[in-house]
Amino acid sequence: MATPVIVTRALTREFAAAGGKVRAVDALDLTVARGEVVGLLGHNGAGKTTTVRLLAGVLTPTSGSARVFGLDPTADGVAVRSRVGVSTETPAVDDRLSGRAGLTAYADLHGVPVARVRARVDELLASFDLAEAADRKVGSYSRGMRQRLALARALLHDPELLFLDEPTAGLDPVAARAVADRVRALRGEGRSVVLCTHDLAQAQALCDRVVVLEHGRVVASGAPAALAAELGAGMRVRVVASAPEGVDVAARLTELDGWSAVVTEPGGADGGLAAGVVTGIARDAEAVAEAVAVLVGAAVRLYAVERELPDLEDVYFALHGRRPAVAGGPAPAQEGQR
């Protein structure tokens, strides 16, 4: 692995809550290499945003340690933040300022050389397709424009490491594609990116590595394809079939041992065969063989039984429900383990 830009060891952050304390980040061990795009995946409350805040030195950890560029974010917060760009979950842009005024203010705050501020702001406005709206109040911007402005702001000082928290949340597909292209470009420039996202397809497409968090703990980590192959093996099966009157293929599969999440795909017909399409998750090849036997026995005409390639979504849902050990229980999983 190249030189790590982020290393955390047993990083923990607790918050006071009614009736006790809540651990938002729980003994997190994480390493991000220079030039790597790492996805932090997890539900709301999984600890993604808190992790970003801890690494940027705006939140102090309860215990454990973090190093960003070899610096302690708590003690050297200013130095860390001068090399880090953050795009927060909500764009956090001032509605009452123009796009240009907002960027100019933040260029000053990030210490962009005075002589470069105007050019840098213009360059980013153009680069994010905001030049025409630059002097309009941000309050009149669309959600996509605000998101792009927040991204432009995160890049003002040419940071070596970027934290992008849900950068495509609420964006239309075109705007989301533009953000994805931008992340690829950043990786191409050798920058490290930590991408917090719910968008599993996006994580699969963009990330060199993903880290799945649940209740502040790492429950899985690795390259998206490797994780999918490992955790999603033999799972999703697609059945194209024509059933006689009174036979429900999906219902028959659901009744079988080793099958779950069986659904009839909307639209039904496949390839002009007047056949329905049913997908489900089979435990293993034996479960698939048994299903074929049962369906043939029920006079169902089978046109195809295909195993689809598993993706991150399969991994995510396979992990969902796998609760990490509670406090006082076994040691938490570390990155690289499941």
Added chain:
Amino acid sequence: MNLRAVRAIVRKDLTVVLQSKAVLLPIIIVPLVLLLVLPIVASFAPQFVNLPGAGDLRGMLEQMPEAFQQRFAHLTEAQTIVTLLLVYLFAPMYLIVPLMVASVIAADAFAGEKERRTLEALLFTPTTDRELLLGKLLSGFVPAMAVAWGGFLIYAVVANAAAWPTMGRIFFPTAMWWVLALWVAPAVAAVGLGATVLVSARVNTFQEAYQIGGVVVLPIVVLLLGQATGVLVFSLGLVVVLGAVFWAVAAALLFFGARGFSRSEILSRS
């Protein structure tokens, strides 16, 4: 200290503040009424000196300490009324201006920014907590003093001009008013800022911060009542002491407010 960053915060906050009617209206209307309309009305008070009710002012003056009454010994009745109103009774009201402007803008800069969810972006900048706090405090202090001193100037011009037929000379500002404007007004603005910083750490909206922080106007009300009843008559000496007291209170409020102002605290509470 990164002064460029501090200036950037002040500039940004003031630009944002000037776009908000909820913030801008009180900042314009209150000084306008207290420092422009009231002195004009007060300057015409001698014309109503024989009307029922005018005796209240004479009665009020008679309740004042003997030493205070001596200040009016060489004045005509009309001049006494003008001087009593413009120099003494309105003096505590002048202090409302820096207090209110500082509190409104600070409430917007601290709690309002939390409410608009723009504070987080500021927290991720390479500034120290102290620079952030200083920037936010100056965002309230600079306009408060600009309005207070600008208002003082306008009040002086209006009072002298409107009361010229009665006074026949430039009688304002007095030494007491110079001290009030240059020593007490900044202290009162600092009290407003300190109270707002303390309150803003515990609330999440501009309105909450402004309303709860509004209790700091009570000492001014006490001064008004004290002045009107003769219990606390403004004089040069009293105003100097008053300024020192307000500075001490401001220092305490800012000390405790600054202690709670850290990124981690702000994010832990939000």
